[in-house]
Amino acid sequence: MKVTSPVLGSLTVPIVGAPMAGGVSNPLLAAAVSDAGGLGMLAAGYRTPEQLAADLVHTRDLTTAPFGVNLFVPARPDRDRLAPSVEAFREELAPLADRLGVEPGPVSWGDTDHWADKVLLVETLAPAVVSCTFGLPDVEAVARWRAAGIEVHLTATSPEEAAAALALEPDALVLQGHEAGGHRATHDAAAEPVLIDHLGLLETIAPGTDVALVAAGGVMTSGDVRRALDAGAAAVQVGTALLLATESGAGRTYRSALRDPGLTERVTTRAFTGRVAGAVRNDFVDRHGPAAPHAFPVVDQLTKPLRRAAAEAGDVQNIHIWAGSGWRACQDAPAAEILQGLTP
Incomplete structure (x- = not known):
C-alpha cells in the first residue's frame, strides 16, 4: 500500500x-x-x-x-462533424418527449x-x-x-x-x-x-x-x-x-429503479449523455443507445428534460439508472x- x-x-x-x-x-x-x-x-x-x-x-x-x-x-465535441447526428437524435427523441409532455433540451456546443x-x-x-x-x-x-x-x-x-x-x-x-x-x-x-x-x-x-x-x-x-x-x-x-x-440525494424514482425486480441487467451505454456510462438496462437504453452520438455534453442537454419528466412521473423505464456491477447489494x-x- x-x-x-x-x-x-x-x-x-x-x-x-x-x-x-x-x-x-x-x-x-x-x-x-x-x-x-x-x-x-x-x-x-x-x-x-x-x-x-x-x-x-x-x-x-x-x-x-x-x-x-x-x-x-x-469536453470539446466536434460540432461540424457531429451536428447532423445530434439533430437526428433530437428527432428520434421527439415522440417520447411528446409523450412525457416536454421537448428535447436546447444544446450549447460551447x-x-x-x-x-x-x-x-x-x-x-x-x-x-x-x-x-x-x-x-x-x-x-x-x-x-x-x-x-x-x-x-x-x-x-x-x-x-x-x-x-x-x-x-x-x-x-x-x-x-x-x-x-x-x-x-x-x-x-x-x-x-x-x-x-x-x-x-x-x-x-x-x-x-x-x-x-x-x-x-x-x-x-x-x-x-x-x-x-x-x-x-x-x-x-x-x-x-x-x-x-440515508444521506444520498438520489431521487425517489432512482431509488425505486435500483430495487425494481424487473430490471435485472447492467450495461454500458451512451444513450443518456453521449458518454459511455454504466447503467441498469431499461427501455431508454434499448431504444436510444444505438443512435446516441458521442457528443457530450450535448446529448446530455437533449435528454435532460425527458429524464427529469420521467423521474417526476415515477417512470423507471426512461430515466438513467447509473449503477456499478453488484448494484443489488446496495x-x-x-x-x-x-x-x-x-x-x-
Missing part, C-alpha cells in the same frame, strides 16, 4: 465517497462519509458556480473533517460546465482535495490549487491515461475500472473505454509509481476493499454502494453504517 497523499493517509477508514453528479453526492452525504472516517466528495458537475459555492460552504458547516470536490474537465469559474472557486474556498474527471486540468490550474494548499487527485481508466495523469505529479491517482457505475472517466469522450477492472489497473500501474492510488469500480463488500488494498491501493472509491444511503442505511460494513 502506497500512501503519499497526506489526506488519504489521515483517513481512519480507507474509503472515498465517489463524486456522483446530478444531486446524489450532496453536502449531507459528503459530510457523513468524512465524519465516518472516509473522504467525502462533492460533485461540481452540472452545478453553477453559485450552487457549488453554497455546497462547499454547507459541507464545511456540517463537518470539520477533510472533504473534496470533483470537477468535469470540459458549454464548459463553468470550468474557469470553478477553478477559481475551488482555489478560493480551498477544500482539502480537488479531483478531476473526463480529462486532465492544465498545468496552471494544478499550480494554483497546490499554491492554495489543496491536494490534486486525477482520474484514469487505462495505463495510457494513467501515464498522462502522472506526468502532472498528482497527489493521488484514481483508477476507475470498467465495473464502475455512472460515467466512465475516459479522457476522450469518443473513445471506447478499455475493458479492464480496477484490480487489473492496480496490477499494471502500482509497481511503476509511488503516487497514492485509489481503486474505483464495483466495490461493494469488505472483501472487495481488502483485495484492492492488498493490490497496492491506498484507498478505494465507492459510489454505487452509497446510492441508497443498502438502505446511514452512510456511516455502510462504511463500517465495507471496512476490512
